[in-house]
Amino acid sequence: MRVWIYQSSRPFSAEEQESIQQKLSSFVAVWNAHGKSLAAKAELRHGLFIVLGVDEQKVQASGCSIDSSVHFLKGLEREFGVSLFDRFQLAYRDGEEIKVVSRPEFEQLIQSGLVHSETIVFNNMVTDETGLLRDWEIPFKKSWHARVFN
16 A cells, blocks of 8 residues: 655644544545546544555556645645645654654754654655554654754
């Protein structure tokens, strides 16, 4: 299964989460590629991440279908006043809490030792279900973050 992960610039409230999950379900029910329904699923994780998935062994996502998902997500951004496409916002775990910070803030956290080799970070670059299960929430030392911020 191919996946795309979109991270919100802020956590969604419980009411927003319910509304977003309903909208995601409605979207994937009609999401198609060249007139063929995609075997797709969508979920909101941790009240912060939208995960879209397509079983491309059944029908491959096309450029047009990907564009339609981006258009849909841009609508969610406007409706909920968030950013879902800002790759300079980084998420990490601080105990049980997930925090989202800017790149400069993240660098400061590393320098101060608040983010360290064992801090769990979110690798939103994973592209398939195996990566989502194995490489999405990983220690800083095993992530692309460690290469970029060293």
